[in-house]
Amino acid sequence: MRMVTADEFNLAREVEYGSAEQNETVRRVVEAVRTQGDDALLRYTAEFDKVQLTTETLRVTDDEIQAAYDRVEPDFLEAIRAAAANIRSFHEKQKRGSWMDLQPDGTMLGQILRPLRRVGVYVPGGKAAYPSSVLMNVIPAQVAGVPEIVMATPPATGGREGIDPYILVAAAEAGVREMYRIGGAQAVAALAYGTATIAPVDKICGPGNIYVALAKRAVFGAVDIDSIAGPSEIAVLADDSAEPAYVAADLLSQAEHDEMASAILITPSAALAEAVAAEVERQLASLPREPIARASIERYGAIVRVASLEEGVALVNRLAPEHLEIMTAAPTELLGSIENAGAIFLGPYSSEPVGDYFAGPNHILPTNGTARFSSPVNVDDYMKKSSLIQYSKEALLRDGAHIMALARHEGLEGHARAIELRLEAERGN
Amino acid sequence: MRMVTADEFNLAREVEYGSAEQNETVRRVVEAVRTQGDDALLRYTAEFDKVQLTTETLRVTDDEIQAAYDRVEPDFLEAIRAAAANIRSFHEKQKRGSWMDLQPDGTMLGQILRPLRRVGVYVPGGKAAYPSSVLMNVIPAQVAGVPEIVMATPPATGGREGIDPYILVAAAEAGVREMYRIGGAQAVAALAYGTATIAPVDKICGPGNIYVALAKRAVFGAVDIDSIAGPSEIAVLADDSAEPAYVAADLLSQAEHDEMASAILITPSAALAEAVAAEVERQLASLPREPIARASIERYGAIVRVASLEEGVALVNRLAPEHLEIMTAAPTELLGSIENAGAIFLGPYSSEPVGDYFAGPNHILPTNGTARFSSPVNVDDYMKKSSLIQYSKEALLRDGAHIMALARHEGLEGHARAIELRLEAERGN
Numbered sequence: 001m002r003m004v005t006a007d008e009f010n011l012a013r014e015v016e017y018g019s020a021e022q023n024e025t026v027r028r029v030v031e032a033v034r035t036q037g038d039d040a041l042l043r044y045t046a047e048f049d050k051v052q053l054t055t056e057t058l059r060v061t062d063d064e065i066q067a068a069y070d071r072v073e074p075d076f077l078e079a080i081r082a083a084a085a086n087i088r089s090f091h092e093k094q095k096r097g098s099w100m101d102l103q104p105d106g107t108m109l110g111q112i113l114r115p116l117r118r119v120g121v122y123v124p125g126g127k128a129a130y131p132s133s134v135l136m137n138v139i140p141a142q143v144a145g146v147p148e149i150v151m152a153t154p155p156a157t158g159g160r161e162g163i164d165p166y167i168l169v170a171a172a173e174a175g176v177r178e179m180y181r182i183g184g185a186q187a188v189a190a191l192a193y194g195t196a197t198i199a200p201v202d203k204i205c206g207p208g209n210i211y212v213a214l215a216k217r218a219v220f221g222a223v224d225i226d227s228i229a230g231p232s233e234i235a236v237l238a239d240d241s242a243e244p245a246y247v248a249a250d251l252l253s254q255a256e257h258d259e260m261a262s263a264i265l266i267t268p269s270a271a272l273a274e275a276v277a278a279e280v281e282r283q284l285a286s287l288p289r290e291p292i293a294r295a296s297i298e299r300y301g302a303i304v305r306v307a308s309l310e311e312g313v314a315l316v317n318r319l320a321p322e323h324l325e326i327m328t329a330a331p332t333e334l335l336g337s338i339e340n341a342g343a344i345f346l347g348p349y350s351s352e353p354v355g356d357y358f359a360g361p362n363h364i365l366p367t368n369g370t371a372r373f374s375s376p377v378n379v380d381d382y383m384k385k386s387s388l389i390q391y392s393k394e395a396l397l398r399d400g401a402h403i404m405a406l407a408r409h410e411g412l413e414g415h416a417r418a419i420e421l422r423l424e425a426e427r428g429n
Numbered sequence: 430m431r432m433v434t435a436d437e438f439n440l441a442r443e444v445e446y447g448s449a450e451q452n453e454t455v456r457r458v459v460e461a462v463r464t465q466g467d468d469a470l471l472r473y474t475a476e477f478d479k480v481q482l483t484t485e486t487l488r489v490t491d492d493e494i495q496a497a498y499d500r501v502e503p504d505f506l507e508a509i510r511a512a513a514a515n516i517r518s519f520h521e522k523q524k525r526g527s528w529m530d531l532q533p534d535g536t537m538l539g540q541i542l543r544p545l546r547r548v549g550v551y552v553p554g555g556k557a558a559y560p561s562s563v564l565m566n567v568i569p570a571q572v573a574g575v576p577e578i579v580m581a582t583p584p585a586t587g588g589r590e591g592i593d594p595y596i597l598v599a600a601a602e603a604g605v606r607e608m609y610r611i612g613g614a615q616a617v618a619a620l621a622y623g624t625a626t627i628a629p630v631d632k633i634c635g636p637g638n639i640y641v642a643l644a645k646r647a648v649f650g651a652v653d654i655d656s657i658a659g660p661s662e663i664a665v666l667a668d669d670s671a672e673p674a675y676v677a678a679d680l681l682s683q684a685e686h687d688e689m690a691s692a693i694l695i696t697p698s699a700a701l702a703e704a705v706a707a708e709v710e711r712q713l714a715s716l717p718r719e720p721i722a723r724a725s726i727e728r729y730g731a732i733v734r735v736a737s738l739e740e741g742v743a744l745v746n747r748l749a750p751e752h753l754e755i756m757t758a759a760p761t762e763l764l765g766s767i768e769n770a771g772a773i774f775l776g777p778y779s780s781e782p783v784g785d786y787f788a789g790p791n792h793i794l795p796t797n798g799t800a801r802f803s804s805p806v807n808v809d810d811y812m813k814k815s816s817l818i819q820y821s822k823e824a825l826l827r828d829g830a831h832i833m834a835l836a837r838h839e840g841l842e843g844h845a846r847a848i849e850l851r852l853e854a855e856r857g858n
Contacts, residue, residue: 076838079831090538093530101522109519109789114768116802130839202802224802249847256843288842339543346819351851353844354820357835358828360538361816373545373631373653375814385804387790390775391783399787402508406786409505410559413717414685415782418678
């Protein structure tokens, strides 16, 4: 791995926005599904997915879900159930209720929190079909109380027959009962605008290829969408106390994701830097996804030598990494100074895969520096707020003059009159 | 006002996305400021705002802020201070802290909440410069604990000299100390990317013209942005108990905003419908902004006759109005069935301007049906979350097999090995 100083280090990765042709395809598909509904949805499914469906076969049947359970291994089922329980437990702690503030004059102010009514979770086909991501997208919505959670996933990919049974089982375990075998931009459009067969949703979340990402962007406004994930990264902040093999393995677990992934060690220790570099080479050699991991390490990996842990923290805050591992003698002492990171893993046993799969916090995290201003997927993402104002007559009589002064200053006489009318009528009463 | 049934009623308004020429102008300006910094910022300020500034005069001085205080009327200052206190008090109740969950095996999971570090508030010039909106954008950020809140507003508009003193006073009262006389796409780009004079921010919020809206869209990703406001609307759900003059005045206070605004009465009462229609005509006649309000009422206003309050509630939920007033005999009885509304005003004294200016809840609300999935501006908008995972050795030894099973199922051997390595090393210890 290349070794650089903090000043030399610059993580710049390009984010893909799609070609003009891809944008045009998506525009055409979305518009067709919006205006022609099921006809267009079935037509594009035949064209892009090479599967001829009817409105009767769009939805996955309960029998198919049951059959999927028969096909997955018991250890997978046990693991996914244990993970789901942990994810549910963590997200339950995020949940907030409505509140109100009652004032002595009879005024009531408040904030009402409600779940979204209907959410669509997109699950990509092929090798990108991760059961863990199904849990991470669905469970927070379920904990929020969303009554209708629907899944869309391509009918078949990569020459395989039907939908991956592991995906069906993960979705069922997370609580999804309504699943459609649709994919791509046509699926996103069907979820956003609805068809005769599929009712429209209020929010679409979940990862997908460039067509899915562009389609989500296109329907945003008609529905909410989640953030569109950029390339993924890990920063490990470590000192002499860290075990080089652990650090190297964690860096590689990020690098094996894809060639755009970035794995960075930040350390004041020359000895650790050398040892991790050697371990990365050693472990790379036997990794099944070695070509991907090597490309990632070569292009976007680095060992950054810093003068001190303080300088390391400053670099972390500048990077705002998706994942941050702190493997130092006293990791909690640095926690207060970490301003920007999606998920923070403390100590030698908190390897990133613990969070990716199992501990409970969400693995869908802000990527590519956006942890400066955004957050892991959480229950709030599936809720909406309404303000509540019940002003009392006493309060209106008391505050009316201030309200009119502000309205008139802004040239909004109609606003002032809505108050004045009441003051005149109610003062006598 | 036109009278329709719920089935006949359809509120369709077009949202402006800008012409190709406007998009190209914004692209050029943003790119120039990003790459040339202050030089481009000053050049475009001279070109678009017709004001020649230097890097020394970009920032508003303390003396100018003091001078603004000397120019505003005492009743304005008193009203803005009272409003600010109410807004601060309401938003303080929204604030949440970090939490952690300590497990008996030594594992610690948690969610860390932090304010964004630096936020830019855009305030448009000219007639759209509303001191109340300055409070509504700034105070939630201040309550969130954002240490640096900067304001950008055009140096002069509509032939006026300098920045509106009411805006300066509102910003100062809300706690802003750093203000720049910059506007348009060049201001948005300067805030997003920073220049030698202006440090970059993490989020840009506040309304603006089409150039500002397009520039915010363009810089999104490099920074966060707030939602881009669409046309505004009010729905009043009322029965025979409502006072027609109040209903009409509240509808008009929305209609006077702009011609795209929509004001809708939903009622099962024929008598109220007739009386409100007559009152709207009567009150319109003497309204200073009568042409705007009349155009709004004619194009997007309606009185919708429903069979019952229940049907009315269903229509409200379909519309998802920005503002909802409920003026019925027992308004709180309907509250539980209202799913979608930005702000809900209950009873005869809760006229919309009470919320627009004074009560405390935010007046920046989801418009154009987006209350289905989005929320009033609130403290959460200026905070970010990080997940915290400190797994214990005991927990890793217990859960390691599950984690490896899930990783290997997903074909991510590197993930599995990061765990396996630790299990092998730690089991012996």
